[in-house]
Amino acid sequence: MNISTKSEYGLRALIHLASNTGREALPAREIGERWHVPVKYLEQILTALKEAGIVESQVGASGGYRLARPATLITAGEVIRVLDGRLAPVGCVSTYDYEPCEFEPACGLKTLWARTRAAIIGVLDQTTIADLCIPPKPQKLVVLKTASK
Amino acid sequence: MNISTKSEYGLRALIHLASNTGREALPAREIGERWHVPVKYLEQILTALKEAGIVESQVGASGGYRLARPATLITAGEVIRVLDGRLAPVGCVSTYDYEPCEFEPACGLKTLWARTRAAIIGVLDQTTIADLCIPPKPQKLVVLKTASK
DNA sequence: TGAAATCCTAGAGAAACGATGGACATTGTC
DNA sequence: GACAATGTCCATCGTTTCTCTAGGATTTCA
Numbered sequence: 001m002n003i004s005t006k007s008e009y010g011l012r013a014l015i016h017l018a019s020n021t022g023r024e025a026l027p028a029r030e031i032g033e034r035w036h037v038p039v040k041y042l043e044q045i046l047t048a049l050k051e052a053g054i055v056e057s058q059v060g061a062s063g064g065y066r067l068a069r070p071a072t073l074i075t076a077g078e079v080i081r082v083l084d085g086r087l088a089p090v091g092c093v094s095t096y097d098y099e100p101c102e103f104e105p106a107c108g109l110k111t112l113w114a115r116t117r118a119a120i121i122g123v124l125d126q127t128t129i130a131d132l133c134i135p136p137k138p139q140k141l142v143v144l145k146t147a148s149k
Numbered sequence: 150m151n152i153s154t155k156s157e158y159g160l161r162a163l164i165h166l167a168s169n170t171g172r173e174a175l176p177a178r179e180i181g182e183r184w185h186v187p188v189k190y191l192e193q194i195l196t197a198l199k200e201a202g203i204v205e206s207q208v209g210a211s212g213g214y215r216l217a218r219p220a221t222l223i224t225a226g227e228v229i230r231v232l233d234g235r236l237a238p239v240g241c242v243s244t245y246d247y248e249p250c251e252f253e254p255a256c257g258l259k260t261l262w263a264r265t266r267a268a269i270i271g272v273l274d275q276t277t278i279a280d281l282c283i284p285p286k287p288q289k290l291v292v293l294k295t296a297s298k
Numbered sequence: 299t300g301a302a303a304t305c306c307t308a309g310a311g312a313a314a315c316g317a318t319g320g321a322c323a324t325t326g327t328c
Numbered sequence: 329g330a331c332a333a334t335g336t337c338c339a340t341c342g343t344t345t346c347t348c349t350a351g352g353a354t355t356t357c358a
Contacts, residue, residue: 001151001152001227001232001235001236001237001238001269002150002238003150003238003239003262004314004315004316005315005316005317007314008258008272009260010336011261012258015257015258015324027333027334027335028334028335029333029334031231036213036251037307038316038317038318039317040317040319041317043320043335043336044317046335047336047337048334056340057334057336058324058325058334058335059323059324059325059334059335059336060295060322060324060325060330060333060334061324061326061327061332061333061334062325062326062327062334063324063325063326063333063335064332064334065302065335066333078150081244086150086151086157087150088150089151089152090152101184102166104326105330107162108164108281108283109160109164111150111281111282112160112225112272112273112276112281112285115243115272115276116269119268119269119271119272120150120265120268120269122268123261123264123265123268124261124265125154127261131186131261132257132258132260132261134257139225146198151299151345153345153347154346155347155348174303176302176303176304177303178302179303187347187348187349189348189349189350190347190349192304192305193348195304196304196305196306206304206305207303207355207356208303208304208305208354208356209303209304209354209355209356209357210300210301210303210356210357210358211300211302211303211356211357211358212302212303212304212355212356212357213303213304213356214304223338246326262356278306286326
């Protein structure tokens with residue numbers, strides 16, 4: 001049930017682009033250096049995202065990438081589908097990439113996979129890049145030394 | 150986000166064992182033939198399940214495998230963890246197989262992965278082999294010809 | 299004794315993963 | 329116009345993982 005580094009890198013890049021609305025286009029090099037992603041590999045990822053209509057690119061000096069839509073309209077699920085393929089754990093319960101199975105329809109597992117898929121999609125298709133830009137709440141409260149001592 | 154055939158085969162084998170409570174031990178050959186699983190591959194899978202305490206084996210002629218516990222006490226999540234590894238999509242949100250990540254704790258993605266993991270676990274750890282033995286409700290109602298003609 | 303099983307180890311073959319490299323086209327700046 | 333920075337495109341490559349195969353040793357029962 002692993003997410004590939006490809007999706008991980010792609011999401012990081014989109015978060016980076018969404019957080020830098022002030023500037024026009026960001027080069028892949030800058031994103032790669034910030035997030036420790038091999039630049040040439042990142043280019044491939046961004047190219048895939050461009051073909052999917054998620055980012056736009058600008059060639060030439062001072063070129064780079066920018067979001068093709070507001071970050072609120074790009075879901076994590078869409079990004080992962082582009083980079084990693086289907087979200088469903090098996091083909092027989094996928095709508096985007098359905099593959100028949102010899103044991104359908106009387107298959108005890110199909111129900112399990114369908115529920116799993118629904119659970120995954122419920123999270124990934126409801127979360128947008130904008131949601132991911134909000135820093136998470138701190139896990140621990142740091143208790144400051146009191147001045148009473 | 151794929152489930153491997155290993156887990157698929159393992160779950161099928163367990164469903165098969167759970168559905169045949171009358172007999173003592175079932176040989177891997179019988180399960181493999183019924184579910185189109187290569188027998189030698191299935192042996193490896195059943196060995197892993199044995200080491201995990203999910204099935205028991207009996208060596209020798211008329212030997213085979215049986216569940217080590219009632220099917221109601223074996224969850225799909227446990228089986229998949231044994232055969233496929235962790236259920237979490239990335240190591241940084243796994244409790245069974247935690248791996249640190251350089252961007253913790255201020256990582257926008259961690260929250261997403263944690264929610265995804267929770268959603269997956271919510272399904273897989275709540276479903277038992279016994280649940281999977283119940284045939285799913287028919288998708289379509291077949292309307293019988295009435296005798297009125 | 300022999301057939302039918304599990305047990306154990308090794309490894310082949312293919313696919314996926316995670317990059318790397320180079321040539322080329324485009325753009326902005328000096 | 330030269331040049332540097334950038335995206336585009338295509339090819340390749342090493343490693344790991346997945347799926348399955350192979351062969352033999354051991355145990356058990358009739």
